[in-house]
Amino acid sequence: MTRERIDVFLTGATGFLGHYLLAELLAPPHVRCRVLLRPPVSASCARLGRLLAGFGLNLSALIAENRVVPVEGELPDSLNSADLGGIDLVLHAGGNTAFQANGSDEPARTNVAGTKAMLTLARDAGIPRFVFVSTAYVCGEQVGHLPEAVYPTAPPLRNDYERSKWEAEQLVWDWGRRNGVARICRPSILFGDSRTGRASAMKGLYLVARATEVLARAMDGNHDADRHHIQLRILGRGDATCNVIPIDWAAKQIVRIALDPATESSVHHVTNPDPPTHQEVKQWLEAYFDIAGGRFDDATWPLADANHYEDLFYSLGNICLDYFRHGLTFESQCAANVPSGQRLIDGASFAQCMKYAQATNWCRNRIDETDSVAPAGGIDPKWYFESFLPRAVPRSVVAKVQELTAVVQYTITGPNGGSWISRFDRGQLKETHAVPTALTPEFEYRLSYEDLVDVVTCRKPLQDVFFHGSAEMFGEVELALKMVPIIGEFLKEFPVVGEGIPSLAC
Amino acid sequence: MLIETTIIEENVRIQGRDRMLEGVLAYPADRAKFTALIAGPHPFLGGDMRNNVVDTLSKTLASGGGVTLAFDYGGVGESEGGPTDWPAAMSAFWKDGMIPEEHDWVDDVGAAMAATREWCDAPLVLVGYSFGCWSIANHLRDSSAHAVVLVSPNPKQHVFDDLADCDVPLLIVHSDNDFTCSVSEMMTWFESIREPKVRVQLSAGEHFFRGHEAELAKVVLEFLQGQRLPGVEQIEDTR
Ligand SMILES: NC(=O)c1ccc[n+]([C@@H]2O[C@H](COP(=O)([O-])OP(=O)(O)OC[C@H]3O[C@@H](n4cnc5c(N)ncnc54)[C@H](OP(=O)(O)O)[C@@H]3O)[C@@H](O)[C@H]2O)c1
Numbered sequence: 001m002t003r004e005r006i007d008v009f010l011t012g013a014t015g016f017l018g019h020y021l022l023a024e025l026l027a028p029p030h031v032r033c034r035v036l037l038r039p040p041v042s043a044s045c046a047r048l049g050r051l052l053a054g055f056g057l058n059l060s061a062l063i064a065e066n067r068v069v070p071v072e073g074e075l076p077d078s079l080n081s082a083d084l085g086g087i088d089l090v091l092h093a094g095g096n097t098a099f100q101a102n103g104s105d106e107p108a109r110t111n112v113a114g115t116k117a118m119l120t121l122a123r124d125a126g127i128p129r130f131v132f133v134s135t136a137y138v139c140g141e142q143v144g145h146l147p148e149a150v151y152p153t154a155p156p157l158r159n160d161y162e163r164s165k166w167e168a169e170q171l172v173w174d175w176g177r178r179n180g181v182a183r184i185c186r187p188s189i190l191f192g193d194s195r196t197g198r199a200s201a202m203k204g205l206y207l208v209a210r211a212t213e214v215l216a217r218a219m220d221g222n223h224d225a226d227r228h229h230i231q232l233r234i235l236g237r238g239d240a241t242c243n244v245i246p247i248d249w250a251a252k253q254i255v256r257i258a259l260d261p262a263t264e265s266s267v268h269h270v271t272n273p274d275p276p277t278h279q280e281v282k283q284w285l286e287a288y289f290d291i292a293g294g295r296f297d298d299a300t301w302p303l304a305d306a307n308h309y310e311d312l313f314y315s316l317g318n319i320c321l322d323y324f325r326h327g328l329t330f331e332s333q334c335a336a337n338v339p340s341g342q343r344l345i346d347g348a349s350f351a352q353c354m355k356y357a358q359a360t361n362w363c364r365n366r367i368d369e370t371d372s373v374a375p376a377g378g379i380d381p382k383w384y385f386e387s388f389l390p391r392a393v394p395r396s397v398v399a400k401v402q403e404l405t406a407v408v409q410y411t412i413t414g415p416n417g418g419s420w421i422s423r424f425d426r427g428q429l430k431e432t433h434a435v436p437t438a439l440t441p442e443f444e445y446r447l448s449y450e451d452l453v454d455v456v457t458c459r460k461p462l463q464d465v466f467f468h469g470s471a472e473m474f475g476e477v478e479l480a481l482k483m484v485p486i487i488g489e490f491l492k493e494f495p496v497v498g499e500g501i502p503s504l505a506c
Numbered sequence: 507m508l509i510e511t512t513i514i515e516e517n518v519r520i521q522g523r524d525r526m527l528e529g530v531l532a533y534p535a536d537r538a539k540f541t542a543l544i545a546g547p548h549p550f551l552g553g554d555m556r557n558n559v560v561d562t563l564s565k566t567l568a569s570g571g572g573v574t575l576a577f578d579y580g581g582v583g584e585s586e587g588g589p590t591d592w593p594a595a596m597s598a599f600w601k602d603g604m605i606p607e608e609h610d611w612v613d614d615v616g617a618a619m620a621a622t623r624e625w626c627d628a629p630l631v632l633v634g635y636s637f638g639c640w641s642i643a644n645h646l647r648d649s650s651a652h653a654v655v656l657v658s659p660n661p662k663q664h665v666f667d668d669l670a671d672c673d674v675p676l677l678i679v680h681s682d683n684d685f686t687c688s689v690s691e692m693m694t695w696f697e698s699i700r701e702p703k704v705r706v707q708l709s710a711g712e713h714f715f716r717g718h719e720a721e722l723a724k725v726v727l728e729f730l731q732g733q734r735l736p737g738v739e740q741i742e743d744t745r
Binding site: 098100102103104306308311312397400401402403404427463466467468477478481482483484485486489 | 524525526549550551552554557558586587591592593594596597598599600601602603685686712713714716
């Protein structure tokens, strides 16, 4: 018996959760996916292809078979309802996960205006079902046993991200009342794959783990200090829990909820019914990194009298303290899908995730090794600007600099030289072309080929080539200067390696 | 008379308010005549202690008889600290040209000043370059400085009200093609600030003084030579 075909429109496919959702959706042969990819679509496709390759899926083949259809667009504004024609359900997993607006209009722009735009398109295209990936933390500061229902009035919310997700839920629920079936999935904190440890983004608990690694490294180099008696106050209670869930389990639940033909709108907590306590996470981290000594403390952040170790630890980890909560449990139908006697995350799966995280340098090596290797014969500026940058920038810190909107020219002098112009819009690298092009640069960096090679391989800090080397800036020099630290961080994240070109830590 | 002076350079660690900072202490082999704390530009704009202007000032003033301390602000080089959320900080910097963490960098200047006082009790001179002008100006009230030098201050970006809190000789050095502040803006601001003060305008050099570092350092040293620092008859030019 063949099942009726289902056409899904998926947003956020290139994300940590989204590519798992796509792989899960494609598991049954009767599902086809139209995926929203941010421009330039070629770069997004290349990224998605690499992510799917991790599941043994071949994106080019899937596209050729029409099982995956890329649709170029960016929320909230660049789609029209024709893009959603013939779709049976929208699975809206695209989102911005910045906790604070920090002066930009994100995360509200993508999460609220973007969701509103998707809902309008779905309504206009007559789509009967809209599935929205929210977060369990739309509960804000509430404690107790939280129901699988929308919160009609905003609970006290702790950051701009939670607020944006709560607002989006209201829009989705309202859409359901008027237009069709609305499903809201609320995952808690996503963690690595329970089978392989695989993860494509290191957020949440990973930041705490990474902070622990930083601490362990500091102890490695300090033979006077006792690594098993570190003076570290851990803010929180040992018996409180950290609601982490494996990404593969979360994706399975969300896809099951999305494809469920029931005609009622519903809300689903995709949460861990038996989450680890802080004490357990601490023990797992201590065992993995071979350190000990931290104690739970009810001091509040920021610590007024933080010691050296606390400074090191919290320089990375304070951001997710919010999610170490006491007295919070979630009603969850998904709990029934945890095999009895098993925990979603235990010491062994946690250690596997740590291993994966370290092996991928905490996801800093986000483009494959082969992609950051210069072509044989050395670094060709054309390859660097036209091929490497479009692949690397979207995965880099630059993409998170949401205020960055600029048109930049790079001119490389000397026999291998040339000029290229890139346009950045809100941190996204929209286009790069060799000169001549219609783009008018606001500022220009001009440097020798030798300095370019030194800089992109991290042999010389960028600032050195400006203050002691050949590099010069033209046009809006103040803007050019402001971009230097941004480029500096990018170069550290994505150094080019190649034969005879050592990759040195910047 | 020009005498070759050996300068000793020593890497030092400075206890900041809540972090350790790295610094370089440079001094002549013989008795120090003054102490100079040099605060560099914004960490996002090449502000490290190896910056061309900071480095040249440090060496020149040391060869002129000073104990100089240049340091890396928190999060720069080996100094601890710095913004926790770099993308957010860079975003804010791109938008407004400043970030909230700048106040921690002002605190770093306070810590470096305290360290300087500990290492040498010769009269203190404060030298700021670019953002360093502002970070230094924030400490004038409690500094007991005997002279202040501001290289390429940017009064359009920073408020320098604290200059009124001390009446020691003040030198402002800038170039005639600094993109951060035009000559006329600089002159208007200079007119508005308290005496005693001297303004020296260099031709070319922009904001970065690339290729003009020695000329700039000479101006600063000559200014200091002209000051009557307590316990010092006259600073000799021993370069
Ligand atoms: N991570 C967690 O622990 C967690 C927990 C609970 C809920 N969630 C929710 O799960 C969803 C996915 O999170 P994630 O961790 O997978 O995030 P992620 O890795 O940052 O992925 C976000 C996805 O959304 C896309 N996107 C962002 N802004 C967009 C815009 N303006 N227009 C179109 N697409 C846009 C991104 O495209 P690019 O790849 O081109 O940037 C990416 O595909 C989000 O809605 C998030 O709120 C996440």
